[in-house]
Amino acid sequence: MHCKVxxxxxxxxxxxxxxxxxxxxxxxxxxxxxxNNRVISLVAEHFKVPVNKVRIINGHKHPSKLLVVD
Structure with missing residues (x-):
């Protein structure tokens, strides 16, 4: 999924x-x-999954990020 942060x-x-x-x-x-840690926790809360199931694939230092939820 794509996120603008x-x-x-x-x-x-x-x-x-x-x-x-x-x-x-x-x-x-x-x-x-x-x-980034807060974004991961908000995405995990939205999808009702543990925080360790959400990862930033691309865009660690950019406002546009690519995340994956396992």
Whole structure:
């Protein structure tokens, strides 16, 4: 699935744009992997799977990310 991530947002949000496209805003800064960890936990919460089942495949240092849920 493709995600567009906004770090350091005022409000957290999880918007479904289409079946495999999401727009996620997180309050954490894009430093020391904090925003990526929060994105992973929000995606895991949305799909009701454990956090260790969600991985970032591409885009670790970019707002556009490719994630996989096992």
């Amino acid at each position: 906004v770090a350091s947002a005022r409000r957290e949000s999880f918007k479904v744009k289409s079946e495999d496209h999401f727009e996620i805003s997180v309050r954490e800064k894009a430093e020391r992997n904090m925003a």
